[in-house]
Amino acid sequence: MDLLDLKTSLKAIDNSSLVDRVEEKLVDYLIENNFKAGDSIPKEIELANSLGVSRTVIREALSRLRMIGLVETKKKKGAVLANPDLMAVLEKSLIPKALDEDTLRDLFEFRLVLEIGMADLIMARVTKEDIDELKTIVAVEPDLSQDLAFNIEHETRFHGKLYEITGNETMKKFQKLLLPLFDYVHRSGLLGKPVSKNKYVSHKGIVHTIEHGSAEMLRNAMRNHLENHFARLF
Amino acid sequence: MDLLDLKTSLKAIDNSSLVDRVEEKLVDYLIENNFKAGDSIPKEIELANSLGVSRTVIREALSRLRMIGLVETKKKKGAVLANPDLMAVLEKSLIPKALDEDTLRDLFEFRLVLEIGMADLIMARVTKEDIDELKTIVAVEPDLSQDLAFNIEHETRFHGKLYEITGNETMKKFQKLLLPLFDYVHRSGLLGKPVSKNKYVSHKGIVHTIEHGSAEMLRNAMRNHLENHFARLF
DNA sequence: AAATCTAAACATGTAATACATAAAAACATG
DNA sequence: CATGTTTTTATGTATTACATGTTTAGATTT
Numbered sequence: 001m002d003l004l005d006l007k008t009s010l011k012a013i014d015n016s017s018l019v020d021r022v023e024e025k026l027v028d029y030l031i032e033n034n035f036k037a038g039d040s041i042p043k044e045i046e047l048a049n050s051l052g053v054s055r056t057v058i059r060e061a062l063s064r065l066r067m068i069g070l071v072e073t074k075k076k077k078g079a080v081l082a083n084p085d086l087m088a089v090l091e092k093s094l095i096p097k098a099l100d101e102d103t104l105r106d107l108f109e110f111r112l113v114l115e116i117g118m119a120d121l122i123m124a125r126v127t128k129e130d131i132d133e134l135k136t137i138v139a140v141e142p143d144l145s146q147d148l149a150f151n152i153e154h155e156t157r158f159h160g161k162l163y164e165i166t167g168n169e170t171m172k173k174f175q176k177l178l179l180p181l182f183d184y185v186h187r188s189g190l191l192g193k194p195v196s197k198n199k200y201v202s203h204k205g206i207v208h209t210i211e212h213g214s215a216e217m218l219r220n221a222m223r224n225h226l227e228n229h230f231a232r233l234f
Numbered sequence: 235m236d237l238l239d240l241k242t243s244l245k246a247i248d249n250s251s252l253v254d255r256v257e258e259k260l261v262d263y264l265i266e267n268n269f270k271a272g273d274s275i276p277k278e279i280e281l282a283n284s285l286g287v288s289r290t291v292i293r294e295a296l297s298r299l300r301m302i303g304l305v306e307t308k309k310k311k312g313a314v315l316a317n318p319d320l321m322a323v324l325e326k327s328l329i330p331k332a333l334d335e336d337t338l339r340d341l342f343e344f345r346l347v348l349e350i351g352m353a354d355l356i357m358a359r360v361t362k363e364d365i366d367e368l369k370t371i372v373a374v375e376p377d378l379s380q381d382l383a384f385n386i387e388h389e390t391r392f393h394g395k396l397y398e399i400t401g402n403e404t405m406k407k408f409q410k411l412l413l414p415l416f417d418y419v420h421r422s423g424l425l426g427k428p429v430s431k432n433k434y435v436s437h438k439g440i441v442h443t444i445e446h447g448s449a450e451m452l453r454n455a456m457r458n459h460l461e462n463h464f465a466r467l468f
Numbered sequence: 469a470a471a472t473c474t475a476a477a478c479a480t481g482t483a484a485t486a487c488a489t490a491a492a493a494a495c496a497t498g
Numbered sequence: 499c500a501t502g503t504t505t506t507t508a509t510g511t512a513t514t515a516c517a518t519g520t521t522t523a524g525a526t527t528t
Contacts, residue, residue: 017509017510017511018510018511019297019510019511023301027326027329030329030332031329031331034331035331035332036331036332037332037334043478043479043480044479044480045479053511053512054511054512054513055512055513056290056510056511056512056513057510057511057512059294059480059481060293060294060297063253063294063297063298064297064298064301067257067298067301067302068301068302068323068326068327069327070326070327070329070332073479073480073481074479074480074519074520075478075479075480075481075518075519075520075521076477076478076479076480076518076519076520076521077479077480077520077521078479078480079480081332082332083332083333083334083337084327084329084332084333085327086324086327086328086333086337089302089323089324089326089327090320090323090324092261092302092304092323093302093303093304093318093319093320093323094320095261095264095265095304095318097265097268097269097270098264098269098270098271098304098315098316098317098318099317099318099320100271100317102403103317103320103403103404106402106403106404106405107404109355109400109402109405110402110404110405112351112354113347113348113351113352113354113355113405114347114348114351115351116350116351116353116354116453117346117347117348117349117350117351117352118347118351119350120346120347120350120457120464121343121347124467124468166343168340168343168344169336169337169340170337170340170341170344171340171343171344171347215457216453216454216457219350219450219453219457220450223354223449223450223453230354233358234358251480251481251482252481252482253481253482277507277508277509278508278509279508287482287483288482288483288484289483289484290481290482290483290484291481291482291483293509293510307508307509307510308490308491308508308509309489309490309491309492309507309508309509309510310489310490310491310492310493310506310507310508310509311491311492311508311509312508312509313509469528470527470528471526471527471528472525472526472527472528473524473525473526473527474523474524474525474526475522475523475524475525476521476522476523476524477520477521477522477523478519478520478521478522479518479519479520479521480517480518480519480520481516481517481518481519482515482516482517482518483514483515483516483517484513484514484515484516485512485513485514485515486511486512486513486514487510487511487512487513488509488510488511488512489508489509489510489511490507490508490509490510491506491507491508491509492505492506492507492508493504493505493506493507494503494504494505494506495502495503495504495505496501496502496503496504497500497501497502497503498499498500498501498502
């Protein structure tokens with residue numbers, strides 16, 4: 001048996017803590033018993049007794065589930081299953097300095113991919129009012145000579161509005177989380193080449209495409225608009 | 235003052251528990267003090283003393299951070315900051331039955347958006363070997379008359395390979411999480427119309443586009459390939 | 469009888485203490 | 499010097515006690 005085999009066969013030792021296991025058991029229990037949002041969960045003491053562990057352990061496990069929004073607790077009333085807020089949970093671990101470089105780059109790409117791919121949702125759901133609002137936003141489009149902070153804010157407003165048009169709340173929240181990260185990756189020397197100053201399809205061009213074009217045209221326009229970012233990847 | 239004003243002005247009452255606040259304080263502390271992955275965190279007792287709370291509370295907060303992968307602890311050694319695994323955390327709250335319908339639909343759309351938007355990554359990074367593997371996969375492409383489970387497995391293999399080609403691990407993991415959900419939404423009556431049986435661009439067609447086409451063509455091909463899904467949305 | 473106040477019961481929230489366990493460090497032994 | 503043993507230390511688990519906020523029910527008032 002060589003070293004690799006040895007390593008894999010010995011890897012099986014369970015290194016998880018009691019809390020880890022209880023947390024898992026609780027979730028399994030909730031799923032198997034078909035719990036829906038709003039259903040109430042047994043009391044801590046009961047859980048402790050039936051699992052044969054101390055209340056401390058149960059509380060730690062519940063505390064974790066509470067953090068990810070899977071359960072909510074009220075005094076006297078006990079705990080109930082809740083709709084977890086996926087993005088709220090993501091937010092907690094999205095700490096730029098704690099993330100490794102690969103993940104940061106992945107997330108940078110993630111945004112680019114989303115903005116191109118969402119063209120169909122935008123074209124299918126955009127309203128006259130949305131277009132008017134977009135026009136208002138791009139009317140004051142700053143040129144590159146202006147204050148950087150102002151440029152960023154403007155970028156955010158425009159692209160944020162695009163996400164809003166998709167009607168996809170989850171994606172919009174995700175974008176909101178990605179923003180500071182995107183900015184962080186930008187500044188860090190993570191992506192080799194500096195961003196070029198070439199002008200591609202402008203925000204105004206995008207709005208025009210949304211108003212008069214097709215989904216396919218919008219995908220191309222977005223791809224072109226993001227060229228400065230893509231250029232840093234490839 | 236009308237009801238809405240009243241509601242917003244009264245909303246300010248702090249309903250968070252001590253653990254919630256300590257958890258937040260700890261993360262703030264880590265960020266402000268410029269902690270990087272690998273740096274070790276003060277001992278529980280020290281934290282308890284300096285924050286003026288019991289070790290119980292500190293432990294609950296740390297337990298939460300441990301769950302999302304932000305810290306890792308070893309006996310005797312103490313806790314260290316770690317690279318959080320974003321997708322591992324998401325997985326914990328991705329319980330179909332616990333999610334509300336809006337979120338489920340959002341996630342369904344999310345996948346479609348990703349697969350169209352990632353065309354550029356694929357075209358930029360695909361290798362000769364990748365194309366060979368794709369060809370092997372589609373060589374045994376099952377027709378619609380075959381076993382459903384087999385079809386799903388085949389779908390998974392093909393689309394999973396596409397994500398792999400992007401070289402974006404985060405996106406690949408995300409897709410892996412989305413799979414069971416996608417399937418769940420499919421079956422549930424959540425999306426009105428049933429999926430049509432029309433044949434659009436096939437997997438073979440996609441492979442052909444990847445080998446001989448452009449990013450723009452691949453976006454269009456993917457959009458067309460996913461038409462049966464899009465048709466249920468609009 | 470309806471409304472309002474009061475007290476008891478109860479489940480979660482926080483604290484304090486004790487001991488178990490694993491890992492590191494120091495020490496001892498051949 | 500390599501190996502084995504003890505000590506130390508910080509986390510892991512359990513137990514107990516009490517605080518706090520809600521619910522329930524009972525008492526009081528009108």
